[in-house]
Amino acid sequence: MKLIGAVIDELTPGYCAISLVPRPEVLQQHGYVHAGIVATLVDSAGGFAGFTLFPAESSVLTVEFKLNLLAPAVGDRLVAEGFVVKAGRTLSITRGEVHAESGKGGAQKRTLVALMQQTLIVMHGKPDPL
Amino acid sequence: MKLIGAVIDELTPGYCAISLVPRPEVLQQHGYVHAGIVATLVDSAGGFAGFTLFPAESSVLTVEFKLNLLAPAVGDRLVAEGFVVKAGRTLSITRGEVHAESGKGGAQKRTLVALMQQTLIVMHGKPDPL
Amino acid sequence: MKLIGAVIDELTPGYCAISLVPRPEVLQQHGYVHAGIVATLVDSAGGFAGFTLFPAESSVLTVEFKLNLLAPAVGDRLVAEGFVVKAGRTLSITRGEVHAESGKGGAQKRTLVALMQQTLIVMHGKPDPL
Amino acid sequence: MKLIGAVIDELTPGYCAISLVPRPEVLQQHGYVHAGIVATLVDSAGGFAGFTLFPAESSVLTVEFKLNLLAPAVGDRLVAEGFVVKAGRTLSITRGEVHAESGKGGAQKRTLVALMQQTLIVMHGKPDPL
Numbered sequence: 001m002k003l004i005g006a007v008i009d010e011l012t013p014g015y016c017a018i019s020l021v022p023r024p025e026v027l028q029q030h031g032y033v034h035a036g037i038v039a040t041l042v043d044s045a046g047g048f049a050g051f052t053l054f055p056a057e058s059s060v061l062t063v064e065f066k067l068n069l070l071a072p073a074v075g076d077r078l079v080a081e082g083f084v085v086k087a088g089r090t091l092s093i094t095r096g097e098v099h100a101e102s103g104k105g106g107a108q109k110r111t112l113v114a115l116m117q118q119t120l121i122v123m124h125g126k127p128d129p130l
Numbered sequence: 131m132k133l134i135g136a137v138i139d140e141l142t143p144g145y146c147a148i149s150l151v152p153r154p155e156v157l158q159q160h161g162y163v164h165a166g167i168v169a170t171l172v173d174s175a176g177g178f179a180g181f182t183l184f185p186a187e188s189s190v191l192t193v194e195f196k197l198n199l200l201a202p203a204v205g206d207r208l209v210a211e212g213f214v215v216k217a218g219r220t221l222s223i224t225r226g227e228v229h230a231e232s233g234k235g236g237a238q239k240r241t242l243v244a245l246m247q248q249t250l251i252v253m254h255g256k257p258d259p260l
Numbered sequence: 261m262k263l264i265g266a267v268i269d270e271l272t273p274g275y276c277a278i279s280l281v282p283r284p285e286v287l288q289q290h291g292y293v294h295a296g297i298v299a300t301l302v303d304s305a306g307g308f309a310g311f312t313l314f315p316a317e318s319s320v321l322t323v324e325f326k327l328n329l330l331a332p333a334v335g336d337r338l339v340a341e342g343f344v345v346k347a348g349r350t351l352s353i354t355r356g357e358v359h360a361e362s363g364k365g366g367a368q369k370r371t372l373v374a375l376m377q378q379t380l381i382v383m384h385g386k387p388d389p390l
Numbered sequence: 391m392k393l394i395g396a397v398i399d400e401l402t403p404g405y406c407a408i409s410l411v412p413r414p415e416v417l418q419q420h421g422y423v424h425a426g427i428v429a430t431l432v433d434s435a436g437g438f439a440g441f442t443l444f445p446a447e448s449s450v451l452t453v454e455f456k457l458n459l460l461a462p463a464v465g466d467r468l469v470a471e472g473f474v475v476k477a478g479r480t481l482s483i484t485r486g487e488v489h490a491e492s493g494k495g496g497a498q499k500r501t502l503v504a505l506m507q508q509t510l511i512v513m514h515g516k517p518d519p520l
Contacts (some may be wrong), residue, residue, distance in 0.1 A: 037166070037170070039170065040166020059181020064509055069193065070345070095375070112345070117376075247505060251351070302429070327455060329451070
């Protein structure tokens, strides 16, 4: 996250938003942000969202996620959001979305670039160093 | 790919192997390589594998992928492999695996850390700059 | 669909709801509706939802879907809904949900039992017999 | 499974094969076996394969699966196979394949029609009635 320059914009129970102002290093051959970076952002957003509803003294690991890439990730800013759909005792399920934003104010353009569905596992008794 | 220090080890028709010697910047809170980096490696390996079987004058985009994380990505080296399962005219399907390797020679330890299934789309008439 | 006794409750642009009153034949070993039946319902709901936004003289095929099973599918009625997230020229992306409903009126209980993300392909020039 | 006429052909540690001779009721609008039936077969094959490696006094539930449909499911016989990739204490990961077979002997045609990746959860202390 630090490596790519992403920041957590919002973290509330069951929700997390992470944003990134793309630097040249994270672009792939067509000038879009690399799918792996998009995956990193939204996997992290889902993981943090899930973690907000976990018991104390536990940590989170991603079991799996599935990511659809809907449009080129091009813009001034990428915003990845994670939403908890079900918070279970052992497993939690989240959904995620990534939007690319360009321009400002009334002229702002916002495009959905990726859609995620994720399974997290609660690691009881292993508090997270973060 | 350059940002994280990954290199292509092998690229043959329908197959690609990419490896990474993890640097501290790609580790997450538990000291494992971040799931997003693992995703980046194996998504790229699948994409390159698919691309080897595409017609000339075309390029590749990932439609979606699904990634299971099986074990902590800890080791001296991560190796991501992509295998084409079906090369279609419009869509190609690949599978991917990521292993973590530690030690050398007879003492080498190799652990399967991630499993992927991916859909690629052929972009006809849009040659890839790579 | 006929085999398992499912019916289309609603079909509007970008949306479809399909319901099923479970019969003993569709239950698995624990008395829940089999995951495959849940998959059939929601894959169909997503496919029909996508089809509503397709051009004339085309038909729909599922490229892939991913299904999370969140709770046992037990109830008087299962309702599967499909929602189009992006309707593209070649590919469309949908999300789906399945709820189990029990009881009536104020005493009704509604449980989310499954969550889906799906990729459809538009088959141009192949009108659907349905 | 009984409803659609599927039978278990092989069940060995970490592996299961299930086959189906398609009846008219399981076909969709194009005359192919419905994607939901293909999903039912391969989800079941993966689940049984996982179950073979579970401890005694436990049962199996599907957490999630992801299915790519590669070719129309048309043939005299569908064969779904499930393979355990990792058998964990809480979660097990399987892969699955479905082939359509037509003809006999040297003239037999075998087509890969679906590819699956699945997460199972071990329900300890809940022996399966099957």
